[in-house]
Amino acid sequence: MRSIEGVMYQGNAPKGVDPDSIFFVQVDTDKCEACGTCEEVCGTGAIKVINDDEIRQVVDPAACMNCGQCLVNCPYGAIYEGVSYVDELFEKLKDPDTVVVSMPAPAVRYGLGECFGAPTGTYVGGKMHAALRKLGFDYIWDNEFTADVTIMEEGTELIGRVKNAGKEGTLPLPQFTSCCPGWVKFVESFHPELLPHVSTCKSPIGMLGPLAKTYGAQETGTKPKKMYTVSIMPCVAKKYEGMRPEMDDSGQRDIDATINTRELAYMIKKAGINFNSLPDEDPDPVLGESTGAATIFGTSGGVMEAALRLAYEVLSGQKLNDPDIKVVRTHEGIRAADVKVPNFGTVKVAVCSGLSNAQKLCEEVKAGKSPYHFIEIMACPGGCVNGGGQPIDPDVRASLFRSMIAKVNRRYNARKPEA
């Protein structure tokens, strides 16, 4: 165990292990103060009281969607991560025979700066690319590029479903997004009958891994076997996604390691890099160049807005002059919107974050009452910027006063006679 940006991590870098057998997050019972915040924020009820002192733990990996909301909301830092590839990655960066490839997600660049004293949310994309180069990554490819590719694939899929609705062999509407690994495991676990509604597109990182080892290998003249692809995410559940057995379409493992924003900050500090004095640098273009549509994947409503920027132009045959589609921007919870598209009609969409909200929309689709064409779902409230792998909000961690209250609570509950 070691502390990384205020969160404990086990130095466990599994290979060829069934991800369903791993606790990606778990409660350290010695640190748990029995306040119950984790249970409150858990969408599935995976985290439960395990003894008379009201200590909580994740009861089974099958019930946990790995979103990590318990971890980022725990006032006591009592929840740790069970997987960390940091040591292995440092080794690979030193090895001259390994071509190490970076694949950072959009939301990382709105959280990383906080670990170096920047105000909440500061955009540090340029410094992030520079830091990755300094750390010794051979190619600075960027998951934002495949966020754009995702729009092309998922938008085309949606347009197909809409145009051919009702025809035999067409997948049903509404179409759900498939970028969020917490949501995907959720629908697989709790609503398997809705799987035909989920976009067949892999997530952006699910696309960049295999593209790096095929297209990227071809463009750079690198042997795919020598490549080590590193997914850098604001997320815990992406560690699960990277380990899915089916993620080997390139002929190799598509994603060799997954770390999160906190672990990247730790590595930059450990390597002695002065982050704040770094210049702004661009990624390597071929699998790195991206657009505003890609960067907004990091917030609830972003995938929807980016997809609409494409769907509008394809369905109407006209240019979308103002790319801002503010009606789908969603701070938290559920938002429904009608988007008028010339030569087509109305596209009905819903945007949702938080798994208990997702549950409501799933029930609606099952009941045949869902009016929507396209539904975006993110497991974390507000989207990836609030992911389980992002820097901890200092306000969340307990003040002395709060921790004292919780301790009193705990003793009081312990003495309470059987209810």
Added chain:
Amino acid sequence: MKAMKMSRRGFMKACGIMAGYAVLSVNMTKEVFAAAMNMVGMRQKQVYDADAHIYKVRKSQDNPMVQKIYDKKHGFLHDGPCGHKSHHLLHTEYKDRSASIKALKSKGVTLSM
């Protein structure tokens, strides 16, 4: 019943402490959550600011590298979005995982769903 007797002043003090204590412990979860959402709003604002002011191109279909990869003649994905190669590399199938949830429930674990 002598032990139950309390001065008026003592009674008020005890009430005050109890009320404060009750309110604080109930609100703790809410407070933690509210603090987190405030941070989320700030991060979200920065995302939209970057979209509007930092990124020169704002639609995926206008990304030159996207146009390169889907180029109909020489592109790596020359058969276009949802084409043959895309289906092999970029699309997937999902797995029904409900059996493990059913197994948990039959063991007596109560879940929220």
